[in-house]
Amino acid sequence: MVPPPDNDAPAALGRPTLRTVADDTGLSVSTVSRALRRPADSNATAALVHRAAQRLGYLPDPVAASLRTRRSGVIGMVAHSLTDIVQAIIYEQVDQVAVASGFDVLVAATKDDPAAQRDRVNLLVSRRVDGLIIADAHRDAAYADWVATLGVPYVLVMRNAPGHPAMVCDDEAGGRLVGEHLIAQGHRELALLTGPDYSAVSFDRARGFRAALADHGLAVSEQLTEFGGLHTASGQAGMERLLGRSREFTAVFCCGNDFAAFGAVSALQTAGLAPGQDVAVVGFNDVAAATPLGLTTVSSPQAELGELAARALLGAIEGVPPVGVVREPTLVVRASSSTPLAQMRSSR
Amino acid sequence: MVPPPDNDAPAALGRPTLRTVADDTGLSVSTVSRALRRPADSNATAALVHRAAQRLGYLPDPVAASLRTRRSGVIGMVAHSLTDIVQAIIYEQVDQVAVASGFDVLVAATKDDPAAQRDRVNLLVSRRVDGLIIADAHRDAAYADWVATLGVPYVLVMRNAPGHPAMVCDDEAGGRLVGEHLIAQGHRELALLTGPDYSAVSFDRARGFRAALADHGLAVSEQLTEFGGLHTASGQAGMERLLGRSREFTAVFCCGNDFAAFGAVSALQTAGLAPGQDVAVVGFNDVAAATPLGLTTVSSPQAELGELAARALLGAIEGVPPVGVVREPTLVVRASSSTPLAQMRSSR
DNA sequence: TTGAAAGCGCTAACAG
DNA sequence: CTGTTAGCGCTTTCAA
Numbered sequence: 001m002v003p004p005p006d007n008d009a010p011a012a013l014g015r016p017t018l019r020t021v022a023d024d025t026g027l028s029v030s031t032v033s034r035a036l037r038r039p040a041d042s043n044a045t046a047a048l049v050h051r052a053a054q055r056l057g058y059l060p061d062p063v064a065a066s067l068r069t070r071r072s073g074v075i076g077m078v079a080h081s082l083t084d085i086v087q088a089i090i091y092e093q094v095d096q097v098a099v100a101s102g103f104d105v106l107v108a109a110t111k112d113d114p115a116a117q118r119d120r121v122n123l124l125v126s127r128r129v130d131g132l133i134i135a136d137a138h139r140d141a142a143y144a145d146w147v148a149t150l151g152v153p154y155v156l157v158m159r160n161a162p163g164h165p166a167m168v169c170d171d172e173a174g175g176r177l178v179g180e181h182l183i184a185q186g187h188r189e190l191a192l193l194t195g196p197d198y199s200a201v202s203f204d205r206a207r208g209f210r211a212a213l214a215d216h217g218l219a220v221s222e223q224l225t226e227f228g229g230l231h232t233a234s235g236q237a238g239m240e241r242l243l244g245r246s247r248e249f250t251a252v253f254c255c256g257n258d259f260a261a262f263g264a265v266s267a268l269q270t271a272g273l274a275p276g277q278d279v280a281v282v283g284f285n286d287v288a289a290a291t292p293l294g295l296t297t298v299s300s301p302q303a304e305l306g307e308l309a310a311r312a313l314l315g316a317i318e319g320v321p322p323v324g325v326v327r328e329p330t331l332v333v334r335a336s337s338s339t340p341l342a343q344m345r346s347s348r
Numbered sequence: 349m350v351p352p353p354d355n356d357a358p359a360a361l362g363r364p365t366l367r368t369v370a371d372d373t374g375l376s377v378s379t380v381s382r383a384l385r386r387p388a389d390s391n392a393t394a395a396l397v398h399r400a401a402q403r404l405g406y407l408p409d410p411v412a413a414s415l416r417t418r419r420s421g422v423i424g425m426v427a428h429s430l431t432d433i434v435q436a437i438i439y440e441q442v443d444q445v446a447v448a449s450g451f452d453v454l455v456a457a458t459k460d461d462p463a464a465q466r467d468r469v470n471l472l473v474s475r476r477v478d479g480l481i482i483a484d485a486h487r488d489a490a491y492a493d494w495v496a497t498l499g500v501p502y503v504l505v506m507r508n509a510p511g512h513p514a515m516v517c518d519d520e521a522g523g524r525l526v527g528e529h530l531i532a533q534g535h536r537e538l539a540l541l542t543g544p545d546y547s548a549v550s551f552d553r554a555r556g557f558r559a560a561l562a563d564h565g566l567a568v569s570e571q572l573t574e575f576g577g578l579h580t581a582s583g584q585a586g587m588e589r590l591l592g593r594s595r596e597f598t599a600v601f602c603c604g605n606d607f608a609a610f611g612a613v614s615a616l617q618t619a620g621l622a623p624g625q626d627v628a629v630v631g632f633n634d635v636a637a638a639t640p641l642g643l644t645t646v647s648s649p650q651a652e653l654g655e656l657a658a659r660a661l662l663g664a665i666e667g668v669p670p671v672g673v674v675r676e677p678t679l680v681v682r683a684s685s686s687t688p689l690a691q692m693r694s695s696r
Numbered sequence: 697t698t699g700a701a702a703g704c705g706c707t708a709a710c711a712g
Numbered sequence: 713c714t715g716t717t718a719g720c721g722c723t724t725t726c727a728a
Binding site for chain 4: 017018019029030033034037060061062063064065066067068069
């Protein structure tokens, strides 16, 4: 016969568990578990247990609890890249709201790769996240549609996808603002540096821009359209290709983001053209460096969208169906586009 | 007498478990568990089990496994903020290396708040992370010392703390490079916009800068020292305070980072001073926007440090004690400091 | 209120 | 190689 385990033995090595606290207080594990989830002052036992737990340095084990309850107090956020400042800002807002409500946030970056999107989301779900914030949705909604089948509450943020709850900026309006502004400045030969088409964000901005031009009987020629992407390097390369083909434009809209615009500015400078003086340049997002650079750009309420997304998700976890929100962007005019065409150096 | 549970009953609703696969194949749970961890082609049973698992849509439950094995296949990274591009770059490298080795990464941002540092690390540890990457260490090593007591493998990155394995840039050398450069350009009245003193990074840069000046019998006066922080807003405010007090400087080193330098540039512009022409400006990190702005700065191998940290941590998890690495930075001279003092507009 | 007991899904001895 | 048995630490019926 094997001797019965000695339940009063001090817990082996390692962190104290409920058992440790139970043995210490002479109570049962279940009583301790309950007591710990009441306020410390609700009850004599609760007080006793909280004190003992404190003294013993007990910390709850969320993974054990999670195994049992099938919820984790964690929400997952999937971004395309956290080196994109906009995604980082959203992440930080989400984190802040979540932590204030007793949740924690796990992030995952996917680089917009569909395989990574599946893998990361599956991991998050395996880890029992109570909800998902999707910041890297694609226009073709296959990804978002799949997320919706998972049975986990979710909301999209920044990037829209048809038929899903999303907290987004009105990017088409943003594109229009830029188009109207440049036309008002006298520009007629307009170039466009696009962002990735799979993102509703850059797609809609380009559409709005084109729509504004169309309203004035103008258009961006094929010739003056190039891919500018989301990075300084891709923006620079795009502008170099553009310049290699034509200099018959007086303004360019970098609809991907300000970083692409920074790259475009570099390329223009290298080509001996002064942004704002020879070619007007407009970006999107109004990141910090846009100010000292004097870059005209469109400001969108990124932090607010992150906060809205987090709140909507927390609501969804409580059973309140999330409802999408669209916020309006504003144009921020700076030196890179504030000189009317007529006064620019090489205006034709 | 309670009837024995019907083990052959189909698993209730919900995801298939090992039990589901076991029942389906007529094998035991443990056999299935083992088979699933071998290659599918190692064995007739393994093949059978893998096929069944596939067919039933079985996905392993990492939280259950983690509860049992006390390891998770997850490494934790704690950063001060992911909106700091440098921290984001490090995160992405860590993530990449980790994922390639079958690990996943959980991030947490602390804003350098000690309470948040404890909370977030505790959370990560509760979630059974197999190792920790600390990117927000402080110079007073209380935080790092505490992390070391946790019994979880860890490495520091970017920010050093005495007595801990760290992958860092030689920031003092970086500060020296800046000092030598500005002196060589003819500057004698030098201002310093500091970063937070709790970060070894900005502290060491300031020290190196001062040491270089001292080598030439120069010094930064109290009068010309201001806090510039790590953000555009704080850099701008710092420069405004500086300008409010004195214009007797011809160059400024913003040792916090390039964002602080961007803020300083804005403040100078607002004051009617042209960076590079009236006042030389130098930043640190060489972020993307430094190029179009023509900001002189110091380039440090951030991505490499992230990669090194991840590899060192993975080694540490295997039992190989991590050893710190120091990488040398390089100066990148651009327009904001390339005009010698003698040729600058308001040189005295 | 409290405690005993069962079990979340998995892995790890230990026998066969 | 296989199955049996025992938990990991926690929550949650269910009785007392």
